[in-house]
Amino acid sequence: MSVCMDVATDPIRVLVVDDQPLFRMAISCLIEDEPDLHVVGQADNGLLGVEKARELQPDVVLLDVEMPVMGGIEAAGLVRAQAPAAKVLMLSVVGDDEHLVDAVRQGAHGYLLKDLRPHQLFDMIRACMRDESPLSPALVSRLLSHVRGTPAVxxxxxxxxxxxxxxxxxxxxxxxxxxxxxxxxxxxxxxxxxxxxxxxxxxxxxxxxxxxxxxxxxxxxxxxxxxxxxxx
The missing domain is CATH 1.10.10.10 (Winged helix-like DNA-binding domain superfamily/Winged helix DNA-binding domain)
Incomplete structure (x- = not known):
């Protein structure tokens, strides 16, 4: 396990939104094994994720980018409106530049690739709660390169x-x-x-x-x- 929490500190409440049941349940189980993290809910599409975020008011929402009914990019902006205190972390298989920039525009606090190791995900969830904006290392230079060429971002x-x-x-x-x-x-x-x-x-x-x-x-x-x- 990565970091032990102070016993006086409430665990970070996480909502996991992903349309792949095996991945969603596996990542939820891994998060639950961390003493300072707690999964308060799951959803299999962006629209249900927005509803769950409004109902549960989690600390962190893990949003898959590609989902049926409503994708994670669109859902990110709605989550921010329905649960303003929640930190939104995007999860994606590939680091598509357009999705990355759109996520930033929608107010996402971080963008992570699914090839990261469990302890890296846990650390990035914690970093989000410290008001940092975690990005998978491979995406940092790509985002900033896009910004250099696109003054509207x-x-x-x-x-x-x-x-x-x-x-x-x-x-x-x-x-x-x-x-x-x-x-x-x-x-x-x-x-x-x-x-x-x-x-x-x-x-x-x-x-x-x-x-x-x-x-x-x-x-x-x-x-x-x-x-x-x-x-x-």
Whole structure:
């Protein structure tokens, strides 16, 4: 098992939505074996997943991308509306660029390939609850490459602020976020605590009017902030 939870901490409540019964039940059993994770429900299509999310209000929703009745991409946006506090993690067999970008647009907090090992999935569920936005490593460069060539990704509710609104440290950390580093990895590289990194990321997202790290990483790339040029 990957990480033991504090006995005073409630387990992370997970809803698993996948149309393949064997995969859905297997992954649910594996999640239940983790002391800090708990499966509160299952669904075999996106529409039922939205209904379950509204009813159960889980912490994390694992959404398969390709499903009958309603696919995971469409369901992601509806889940965010029906269960605003839930983190949405997409699961896919292949890292299709269009699906990846559409998932970000729908507000997904992470996008994972199904070839990952169980302990990696557990760690990414936990990372999601730490307000990180996990991506399978193979997808990080593909998403950012798409952003470089597509200025409309990701959309933001307001015009992006000036660089001067970000502190030097916040910008430094966002550059590392854009490289795919976790809060823990950033903390080690900058010799600061993981909590300090999390606070800086939270403040930066607030200033940028963004919801997650994927959007922030795209912002860094899209606005050419990936270098160490001095702030204006």
């Amino acid at each position: 990701p959309p933001t509710p307001t015009a992006p602020p000036k660089r001067a609104d970000l502190s030097e440290r916040e910008l430094e950390i966002l550059r590392l976020v854009a490289e795919g580093l976790t809060n823990r990895q950033i903390g080690r590289q900058l010799h600061i605590t993981e909590g300090t990194v999390k606070n800086h990321v939270h403040n930066a997202l607030h200033k940028l009017h963004m919801e997650n790290r994927i959007q922030a990483a795209a912002y860094v790339v899209r606005h050419g902030l990936g270098n160490a040029a001095p702030m204006p």
